[in-house]
Amino acid sequence: MGKELGSLALDPRTGNLVIPAGESKFALGVGLWDDTVATYQRFVQHELSSAEKHGTVSTRGSRPGDETVLRVKVQIVLRPDNTYNPNAISVAAPPEHAGTDIERHLGYMYDRNLVSVGGPLRGLVSVSDRPVCCHAFIGLTAPFEEQLEDELGSDSLRVQDANGTVYWAAPPRLMLPWWEDLQAVVVAYSRQRRPDRILPFVGHWASWNPGAREELVRRTEEKSFAITLRADGNSLAACYEDIRLAELMPSSPDFFDHTMQRVRELGGTATAHAEEHQGALKVFVESHAPLMSPDNSTMT
Structure with missing residues (x-):
């Protein structure tokens, strides 16, 4: 990671502002919609191919069908254009992928999680002059039996590794810090960038x-x-x-x-x-x- 800004850091390769990773056991889910599934499949396939080249794909367990874990970064995007909830927060592929943040949209954070982390995330995006990203992971399951394949569902959520193994990609899970820690990180950063700002928590x-x-x-x-x-x-x-x-x-x-x-x-x-x-x-x-x-x- 690059230059430290409080507990946040600039990614030297992309210039994105990255939130420090929280514990995976507390990771927050993301809701996928039918109109984002194809974009999500392309994102996962791209990230899987890149991770294989760098040797960063990990596996939980050693039995057939055990989950493969793909570590990624995703962008946090405010969506005041959302007619259902103007405070909605979108999860998108990072800016280094092609297209606008709307075209890179993968899914939405669940409203129930925005109660605790929505304020800090909105505050951070509003004071940052750089895209804000966070760590996430994607579970990849190899459907090794026909019954399992039927249970896993849509072909559009399937990706393939360099060896030809086909995986089903679960929705991403966001590895955000605990909400109190996230607030502290955002306040520290905001005090540097916009000391006159009272953040909307x-x-x-x-x-x-x-x-x-x-x-x-x-x-x-x-x-x-x-x-x-x-x-x-x-x-x-x-x-x-x-x-x-x-x-x-x-x-x-x-x-x-x-x-x-x-x-x-x-x-x-x-x-x-x-x-x-x-x-x-x-x-x-x-x-x-x-x-x-x-x-x-x-x-x-």
């Missing part, structure tokens, strides 16, 4: 100031937008341009204490992210935990 509903929503609608049609947080006495003002959208109160049930502390460290202003959802305002911050006093009690 946790979303909180906030009450609109009178007339603020109506004025916002006149300024922008976007449902997701950057805001400025301003420290104002004991509260934080969430602002869009000169519109004071809402007041965020520390030491409330939502605990904006850490956010207030960070904004003050930055001289009283910071950039954050918000969205309008079903007529309400949702402000995203890095932490909703209360500040703790030296004796580990909650500060009020």
Whole structure:
């Protein structure tokens, strides 16, 4: 790996920013769709051929049919164009493969996993000027019996090695760090790249100031937008341009204490992210935990 950026690293061959690998036993699945299967098959075949040349294909077990493991890297791509979920995250073949990130799309991360890692991944992609990739592995099973072949299904998920052995390729599994470790990695990197940025890890509903929503609608049609947080006495003002959208109160049930502390460290202003959802305002911050006093009690 190349130059270290916190716990992230630049791949010297591709220039991609690579997230450090987590444990394979905690790897996260990726959902494949019918319209991505052919692209995925081409990606796996290319990676298998490359891995054979470099001797990096490994096998779990020694019996016929034991799983062969193919280590790969995939790109993390934000997909605000997804009509089902504008916060969806796509997994794509890395940029060194031909085509745009849409044409290289392999599948989507599951929504249930985005609850914990979606915020850090979106934050990292938004502050990086390079493609963001992560480690993954693909299980390859050799269908050595006709019954097993029937169970494994579609021919379009089959690849072949240099010896002519045919494998069925399982969907990729992402070897991301544990969510708390991922957050720490992303915060460290963001502090170097965009120290003024409050990363969008946790979303909180906030009450609109009178007339603020109506004025916002006149300024922008976007449902997701950057805001400025301003420290104002004991509260934080969430602002869009000169519109004071809402007041965020520390030491409330939502605990904006850490956010207030960070904004003050930055001289009283910071950039954050918000969205309008079903007529309400949702402000995203890095932490909703209360500040703790030296004796580990909650500060009020």
